[in-house]
Amino acid sequence: MPEHIKKKLLEEIRLLEHELTHELPAEIKKAVALGDLSENAEYHMAKQRQEFVNARLGQLKKRMGDLALVNLANIPKDRVAFGSTVLVYDTNKDEKIEYKLVTSEESDVTKGLISTTSPIGRSLVGKQVGDMATVVTPNGNRELEVLKLTTIHDEAE
Known part of the structure; x- marks a missing residue:
């Protein structure tokens, strides 16, 4: 795998993992504190973003694995x-x-x-x-x- 691609993918993985473990839990906690979750747009947006970030991380890790298998x-x-x-x-x-x-x-x-x-x-x-x-x-x-x-x-x- 070309080194610059590996760096680019690893950087995106690092940023998404940071968002998933630090930023999103704080947003969800803040939204929960606002009360009723059934009509809480902030809570639903944070949960949707959490799902998206998880899915994107899965894609990136799979892509890293696929590229590592390329035999020049x-x-x-x-x-x-x-x-x-x-x-x-x-x-x-x-x-x-x-x-x-x-x-x-x-x-x-x-x-x-x-x-x-x-x-x-x-x-x-x-x-x-x-x-x-x-x-x-x-x-x-x-x-x-x-x-x-x-x-x-x-x-x-």
């Missing part, structure tokens, strides 16, 4: 995969576009960083130079031809 040695050396930089020709727009396939936490379309789970990322994964990828979008299908490929292994060298 299993990433193909001749096909588009996580970490690849791909130059494609978009036949619909008649232009060349460069994408780097990253995790969902790193994705930023404006910088050409697309997630491997995005529609474009999913259509490109497994392709080789010369292959065509069809991306299904709400505006219709886009055809992308893979012109150049640099894998995570090429970048490491």
Whole structure:
């Protein structure tokens, strides 16, 4: 797992755990002191936030576990995969576009960083130079031809 992603996830986990163990119990205690819980908006909002924080913590911890299982040695050396930089020709727009396939936490379309789970990322994964990828979008299908490929292994060298 890339170190900067690990730090980002750990920081969010730390902040949520602090909120769950310090801030939310204080808010709930303060709301309980106001009296009747059946019509106490502060109490209900704090309890809803507590449920959300618990769910988000579960998601983040699962994601950390999933990312820890990624074995870079299993990433193909001749096909588009996580970490690849791909130059494609978009036949619909008649232009060349460069994408780097990253995790969902790193994705930023404006910088050409697309997630491997995005529609474009999913259509490109497994392709080789010369292959065509069809991306299904709400505006219709886009055809992308893979012109150049640099894998995570090429970048490491």
